[in-house]
Amino acid sequence: MPVRRISIVDFRNLVAVDLELAEGRIAVIGDNGQGKTNLMEALVWLTTASSFRGAPTEALVREGAEHAILRAEVESEGRTTLLEVELAAVGRNRMQVNRNRVSRVRDLLGHLVATVFGPDDLALVKGGPAGRRRYMDDLLIASHPRHHSLVTDLERILRQRNTLLRQAGGRMTREVEETLDVWDDKLAGIGEELGRARRDLVVLLRPELADILDVLGDGTRPATMEYESHWLDMGLGPALVEARRDDIRRGVTTVGPHRDDLCIGLGGMPSRTHASQGEQRSLALALRLGGHRVLAERLGVEPVIILDDVFSELDPGRAGRLVGLLPSTQVFVTAAGSLPEGIDVDRVIRIEAGSVASDSEAGA
């Protein structure tokens, strides 16, 4: 699903960028702060309806402008889909697919799917479970937009339930119990669906991870991957009943998919604490690439790949092996300065002060 054209107006420091794009590898080069990552952030907004830096919408609209406009033509199975988004500094965003207004985020999703490798991916392995849950949920949403409402509904129910628990102040009255029953019912239904979807996803990811590490790693120890959940086997409904007294006492929901983790082991030890920096880097890359393969299989088409400022942190050997593993699809590579030796691209776009300063076929 290559992007055939992208145009961006008033997004972060990008005033007006309009690029026709072909398949192949495209380098986006520029010093820090010039706008190369902003270009990628704009593209990725169209795939997730959110900023991959977690920025609020008002931070995305260029200072002094009222709206940012993102437009992309995406080719899929011989047809072109036009995605258009107007981000408002104040008020609601507007989204269109093929000139038809869509009001739900999930209706924008799925037309353009991207796998993003970022400079902070090491946190997937080294960081806390929240990042790994998000990794799984992002993959689920990209593979099926209906998962989007599952994830947002779960967040909303948890906020409501936790607020209710805090309001109860540790005391279990009849009113609290009756209202909790209702939230628990909703939480159990949605939580189980999400938990099962994540567990199924991990089954698909596992062989990909092993396969990629075979090539990418330095002949290291075998990796394992488990979805860790203390309630999935018994069911979330019964688990919530069991945890209720504890939940009321602590004023927070202590069991559910929001407490689960994706446990990655290396040689039988948790990779979070018992792996070298190099091994952790390979694992992080393997998680991204493995996710990409699962998506490609599920969608029947290769998503776009974005490698955002990834090579500055990689040694040449691992960087070269990663490039060797990339499937043939549209790939964007951003870097400050120049790309490392041995990474061939078809086109080089240089971004300076929010505009395209030069654009050339590589090697021409």
Place this chain on the structure above:
Amino acid sequence: MYADAVQQVIDELGRLPGIGPRSAQRLAFHLLETDPTDVERLTAAIVEMRSRVRFCTRCSNISEDDLCTICADTRREGSVLCVVEEPRDVVAVERTAEFRGRYHVLGGSISPIDGVGPDQLRIRELLARLEPEAVAEVILATNPNIEGEATAMYLARLLEPLGVEVTKIASGLPVGGDLEYADELTLGRALEGRRRLGGD
């Protein structure tokens, strides 16, 4: 920034739902350029509305008398109650012309984040209507979002043991949306295809 009188209007308008600072400013300057008689007509209409309109003592729908026009209409079926969150939802259901019963307006939905629990809604008033009005069926038409569904579930658990048939408007409504934004046809169909809770 602006003359005090202008700033005051901007501040007041900015308090209205859906009006941000920029829209408030635009509206205030628009009002400044409007013919004075038009402005007077608008303010008079608002004052008139506030002095004449109150809430129906039975169903809490907006009304100019003790009872709203629907509660006062003897041709409406008294045995079927449609429970909605807000008076504007009454308007949405009425537009479908599919419903011949009466309403009960809850005044919101269960939402701890907003400080709304069952006690803050007009649920006691709903229960008090069942016997005197010989209600046989309660249709739950709360908004198709998390809070609306939780409220419907809460009411169903409360009402079913009392021997009232409890139905919920059929899905097919845009999930996450508001009842008032559903078009007549969709809402009409949802009303027709309502289901017994727990039965599906």
